[in-house]
Structures are given as C-alpha cells and as structure tokens.
Amino acid sequence: MFQHAPSDVDGISPAETLSQLSLLTEDKQHLMWSRVQLPPGSVIPPRRSGAASVVVKGKLYMFGGYGGGTGRLDDFYSFSFDTNKWEKVEVLSDIKPGCRENNGVVIGDSSRMYLFGGYNGSTWLNDLWMFDIDTQKWTCIQESSEGISTSAVVAAPNNNPGQESESSSNSALVQALQRMATQRTVVVGVVPTHRFGYVSVVHNNKFVLFGGFDGVRWLNDMYEFDLQTNVWKRIAARGNLPSVRSCPAWAKDDRYVYIHGGYDGVERKADFFACDLSTYTWTELPCKGTAPSPRYFHSCCIHGNKLYTYGGYNGTDRLADMLAYDFETNHWTEVDCSNGERPSGRSSLVAQVYENCLYIFGGYNGSTVLNDFYKFRLKPVNVPSSALVTDLRQLMMREDLSDVTFVVEGREVHANRSLLAVRSAYFEAMLFGGMSESVRVDRDQQAPIEIHDISHSVFLKVLEYLYTDTVSEVTWDMGMALLIASEQFMLDRLKALCQDRLRRDIAVENVIGVLIASHRYNARGLKTIALEYILRNLDSPIVEEGLNDLKSEPSLLVEIITRSVSTRMAGMLGSDSATMHGGSEWSER
Structure with missing residues (x-):
C-alpha cells in the first residue's frame, strides 16, 4: 500500500x-x-459541533457535542439513509453517558459502539461506554477516574404525572443508581488519562487510542483496551x-x-x-x-x-x-x-x-x-469493493474445492494445483513436471505430498501469500521463517515483504541474526541495512559480543572489517581535505 x-x-x-x-x-x-x-x-x-458519529447498519448515529449557548449535549440521534429521516434514539438502559464533546470518537463494531472520554465543559474525561444497537442500552465499561461523575441517569417513567411523592421519586433514583453499579464491568491495567480530541478505532476486538489533549498537555501516547478481557495496556x-x-x-x-x-x-x-x-x-x-x-x-x-x-x-x-x-x-x-x-x-x-x-x-x-x-x-x-482476496482466502479453506493435499509436520493441508502453479515456478515444477522423478507429482496422482524443512504454521502463511498476495499479522519470528521459506519456494515478492517487515525492528540484540539470515537466503536489501546498522553501532557491547557469532560466516566478518576501514579512511580524508581547504582560505585573507 x-x-x-x-x-x-x-x-x-x-x-x-x-x-x-x-x-x-x-x-x-x-x-x-x-x-x-x-x-x-x-x-x-x-x-452542534464536535459531536461523535458513526455509520452502522444503514444509519448515521450522532451523540452529544457542543451546542453553543446550550452548552455540551448528551442527546442521541440516528439518521436512516433509507427513509431520509432523523429520529431520537430511544435509550432503554437506566444510564447513559453525560454531556460532552468528543470530536468524533464513537466507533462502530458490528452492533456495538464505543465512546471514550471527551470534555464536558469543565472536566476532561476518561470514561468508556458501549451502546448496543440491538438492545438499545448503554453500558458503562469504565467510569472516569478521580471520582468524576460522567453518567446521566435516565428518569424512571411516571405513570401518574404530578402525583408522585418526593419519597417515591428518591426511591426510583436510588434503584437506578444501584442498577448503574451492576451495569459496570471490572477494568484493569494502565488506564489512559483524561482527554479529548484524540484518535480512536476498534480493531481485532481491541479499542485503540492515540494522542489528544488532557487539559494541560498535548499527547502522543497510545493505548489498547481488550474488549474481551477488559484490560487496558500502554502500547509501545x-x-x-x-x-x-x-x-x-x-x-x-x-x-x-x-x-x-x-x-x-x-x-x-x-x-x-x-x-x-x-x-x-x-x-x-x-x-x-x-x-x-x-x-x-x-x-x-x-x-x-x-x-x-x-x-x-x-x-x-x-x-x-x-x-x-x-x-x-x-x-x-x-x-x-x-x-x-x-x-x-x-x-x-x-x-x-x-x-x-x-x-x-x-x-x-x-x-x-x-x-x-x-x-x-x-x-x-x-x-462494491473487490471481494477477490476474501474469496480466494475462502478457497484456501475449502477442502471440498481442493485437488491436491500436502502433508506438513504430519498434518494435511489442502490446496489447488492450478493456482499454485500459476503463482509459483517451484509448485509448477512440482505439480506439472520439471522436477526430478522422485519429487515430481503426476496430475492424476491423489496421494498426499510430503513437504519437508518447514513448519505447518509457516507453510500456511506461504499459502496465504500465494492465494491473496498478502500475509497478515506477521510477527518477527514468523517474518524470519517466511524469509527462509521465500527462498525455498522461489517467491521474490514474499521475500521483499519479509525484508520490509524485519528491517523495521532491527536492534542491537537481533542485528547479527538478521545479517546471517539475509546473507544465507539472498536477501540483499536487508543485508545492506543490517551491515549499515552494525557499522553505526560497532561501539555497542551487544553488537561487539554478537560478532563472535560470525565465526560460522567469516566472509561477513571480513565484509564488516573492510567497510569499517573504508568508512574511517573516507572520514580521515574528508577531515584532511577540510583542514587543507580551511588553511588555503586563511592564507588568502
């Protein structure tokens, strides 16, 4: 992208x-x-300005904002794109978020929306709420810290207007407050500070937060809240x-x-x-x-x-x-x-x-x-957006549509011959001829094909790439394993993607391993980056100790020494040239 x-x-x-x-x-x-x-x-x-909004299930939902002379708002509206009508959202819970302006912080995830913090006119908030569209109920996942009340209690219906006594009204309020307590969940972890004007999204069942203003400081910290475990975590x-x-x-x-x-x-x-x-x-x-x-x-x-x-x-x-x-x-x-x-x-x-x-x-x-x-x-x-990648990903999962079976670490993996052959010269040679007789597989042969020297999880990632041209959620270890697999299966683009993934996390602790792997598996771009990183950090004790691991690859050690000497010589020559040039200028004056 x-x-x-x-x-x-x-x-x-x-x-x-x-x-x-x-x-x-x-x-x-x-x-x-x-x-x-x-x-x-x-x-x-x-x-209003600064209202929170999201589109879910054919409707635009809008909460709160700043109403000018009317102050901050806590009203809730929806607009149907089918009927072109606005209507006030009926809230069936006893509680709802209090007045605030959020600058667009409601996030939709399936039938649920999430709302965090904001500013209520006097206080910056850090509470977290969820609204379920199906049940039309708000749930307070997390109250704002430091005892700040951020809830509005929805009044109980009065069947006899003007006749309700003060005691019965207070009783209804107490009952509503008790229900509020039972509707909150237990939240743990590192909770973000109060703020508004931040970025928030939901991804893979996590509410993610970045930056904002807390009333004193502008921020660029980042947090995630796991919507399944109710745990906050500061993101590095x-x-x-x-x-x-x-x-x-x-x-x-x-x-x-x-x-x-x-x-x-x-x-x-x-x-x-x-x-x-x-x-x-x-x-x-x-x-x-x-x-x-x-x-x-x-x-x-x-x-x-x-x-x-x-x-x-x-x-x-x-x-x-x-x-x-x-x-x-x-x-x-x-x-x-x-x-x-x-x-x-x-x-x-x-x-x-x-x-x-x-x-x-x-x-x-x-x-x-x-x-x-x-x-x-x-x-x-x-x-409509292209569904090709999604459909091909489904094809990869469909055993009933497959026509070839591999066995990796004793587990069967089903795939499609023609697709693999078109995407990979390695698989074309394996499945349609071109390899030695001991490896080549006849088209009509239905026996499973053993794949060696690769783990089951890595082979699945290779197939994901072959089917979709992408690989999702690649960890550091998976990136290293895929780099090796890309060489084994002759997949140059996958190798480049792995190099791009790995170079982002190069550090003194892993750079020697990256250098060795990139050298062995012909990842030239990554090798150059690793060499340059090592030369910049030769004074690091960790890098110095790691150089001992290069005894198995003496050519790399020679290359590092050669580059280091060349860099120092260039620096010395540049310094001498500058000195001479400076002397010349001084003499002319």
Whole structure:
C-alpha cells in the first residue's frame, strides 16, 4: 500500500498524472454538493459541533457535542439513509453517558459502539461506554477516574404525572443508581488519562487510542483496551510515531488507521501518517501533489482507493476545501467541490461516507454553531469493493474445492494445483513436471505430498501469500521463517515483504541474526541495512559480543572489517581535505 509509483523525469509518474486527470474529468453532475432533503415535519437535531458519529447498519448515529449557548449535549440521534429521516434514539438502559464533546470518537463494531472520554465543559474525561444497537442500552465499561461523575441517569417513567411523592421519586433514583453499579464491568491495567480530541478505532476486538489533549498537555501516547478481557495496556508503538497533537482528522480501513494534521499547542499540522494496527507500526506518508494545508478540527473519510479530507480550522479561517489522497500513487489532489449548493466553511463537523456520498452535519463556521445537512456525491455509481482476496482466502479453506493435499509436520493441508502453479515456478515444477522423478507429482496422482524443512504454521502463511498476495499479522519470528521459506519456494515478492517487515525492528540484540539470515537466503536489501546498522553501532557491547557469532560466516566478518576501514579512511580524508581547504582560505585573507 505504501509503495511509490516510479517517477518520470518531471517527478510525476504516469499513474499520478492519470489520477489527476480522472478527478478533473469526472462528470460535474456527480462531484457536487446538495442539501439532504428531509420529509416534511422531520425531526432535525439541534445545532452542534464536535459531536461523535458513526455509520452502522444503514444509519448515521450522532451523540452529544457542543451546542453553543446550550452548552455540551448528551442527546442521541440516528439518521436512516433509507427513509431520509432523523429520529431520537430511544435509550432503554437506566444510564447513559453525560454531556460532552468528543470530536468524533464513537466507533462502530458490528452492533456495538464505543465512546471514550471527551470534555464536558469543565472536566476532561476518561470514561468508556458501549451502546448496543440491538438492545438499545448503554453500558458503562469504565467510569472516569478521580471520582468524576460522567453518567446521566435516565428518569424512571411516571405513570401518574404530578402525583408522585418526593419519597417515591428518591426511591426510583436510588434503584437506578444501584442498577448503574451492576451495569459496570471490572477494568484493569494502565488506564489512559483524561482527554479529548484524540484518535480512536476498534480493531481485532481491541479499542485503540492515540494522542489528544488532557487539559494541560498535548499527547502522543497510545493505548489498547481488550474488549474481551477488559484490560487496558500502554502500547509501545514502533516506527515514525507522530508528534504530540489533538484534533487531527482520521479514518480507518481493514488494517490501517490514517491521521492527518492536528494541533500541538504551538502550530497546526499538515503531516500524514498511517499506523499498521496489526503491529502498531507508524509510517509517515509522502505528501506529493496538492496536499491539505495545516489544520485541525477537520474530517477524514475513506471511499474506494482514496482518502478524503474536508474543512477544518487553520488558525484564521474555517475551511471548505476537499482533497483526495490516492493510495495507489501516494498523491494528493484537490477536488473541485464548487458545484451545487456548497456548504459554508466549518470545523468540528460530523462527516461520514455512506455508499458513494459524503454526508456532513453541523459544525462551527467561525460565528455560528450549525445544524445544516449536506451530501457530496463522490462517484456516479457505487461499485462494491473487490471481494477477490476474501474469496480466494475462502478457497484456501475449502477442502471440498481442493485437488491436491500436502502433508506438513504430519498434518494435511489442502490446496489447488492450478493456482499454485500459476503463482509459483517451484509448485509448477512440482505439480506439472520439471522436477526430478522422485519429487515430481503426476496430475492424476491423489496421494498426499510430503513437504519437508518447514513448519505447518509457516507453510500456511506461504499459502496465504500465494492465494491473496498478502500475509497478515506477521510477527518477527514468523517474518524470519517466511524469509527462509521465500527462498525455498522461489517467491521474490514474499521475500521483499519479509525484508520490509524485519528491517523495521532491527536492534542491537537481533542485528547479527538478521545479517546471517539475509546473507544465507539472498536477501540483499536487508543485508545492506543490517551491515549499515552494525557499522553505526560497532561501539555497542551487544553488537561487539554478537560478532563472535560470525565465526560460522567469516566472509561477513571480513565484509564488516573492510567497510569499517573504508568508512574511517573516507572520514580521515574528508577531515584532511577540510583542514587543507580551511588553511588555503586563511592564507588568502
């Protein structure tokens, strides 16, 4: 996903040029704004900015926000894309989250939404809530720390208005508070501090949190909450971690969360990052083309192979521009959104994509908190996402559709001859001829094929790559094992993917092992990186001790010594040259 397209002499590749032209030549009747037409008498949510929102099961859900003169809100609305109607969500639990503005922190996972923290007008919060769409009930997973009450009690129904005594009212309140206690779960671990304006997503049954503002400091810490075990954990993120910030725009796909911009208390940001949620590894993405200017309180959504940003605040103006990032070319392009009934510039808006339209609601335009509702058609036709990889992954699991069986560590693995042969010269030779008679397998032979010198789990990962061209959730150890397997099965792209995975976690403790493995299995790029790392860290006792392991590979030891001597000689020559040059200048004066 992060591979750059090759550039031509002008610095813009043909693919990037086509990407720009595709946006410029889109039919303008499709790239246009329009107000969302609501049925007569339809409920319209009050004005708000900084509301939390998510799209689940054909509805846009919106909670809380800042209502201007009315303060922070705790109301809850849903908009049906089928009926074009807003309605207030009926909450059937005795408790619900209190008033707050969250800047879009509700996350949908199946039929559940999760809401963390925010700001209630006087206090920054760190409570965690879950709303079940099916039961229409809120559950308080974690109260805000330091005894801060963040719950609103839903009043018990009064069947005799005006006749309920004060004692019965108090009794109902006590009962509701008792039920609140039973509806909370036991949470353990390192709990994040209070904050708002952060990034939050749900991935693999974990609620993940990054950055924000706690009322005093801007943050770039990272946490995960396991939704099955109720355990918080501080994440030791890897890679190029974004600096401290609050209120960036963010969006998530199946594997990555992307963040753009934000504010660190001094300046607005314009940088752009992706975090691999399977490894918590951050990468700063290139901002080629017409990238968004520095801003925060803006929105970010993914549609197709593009990520769109809209609006925000640059410190002077509320913005109304839209920019698109193409994942295939790593190129930003400005989207012409001047057609139709264009919304005013705004920040802290609700923005969600449904089918092929971007919907925005409310926000703040610099003078007024809004409750207008617009949509922007992104594509003329909603083409469903490709299901090829998913389908091929299913094919890998289907024994009834297989026509070849392997045995690895005594366990059967079923696969498809033709697919393996097309994807790998090794398997083509094995299954359709070309290997020695002792290895080659006749097409009509149904006997299982023994595969040696590889573990069952690693062989499954090799098959996953052959079927889908990707490998998911690769640990360090699995990456090393796959590097070896890629050489065994002659899979150059898999080898490159393994090298890219392993180079991110090179450290003094493992660099010698990486060097040996990359040398033995012809991973030249990784070998070069390992050698350069060793040369930079020759003074490390751990690296120095690890050099003893190179007795089995004396050529590597010679290469390190040769490179080290060359580097020192170059440094000495450079120093002498600088001295001579400096003397010459001095004499001229």
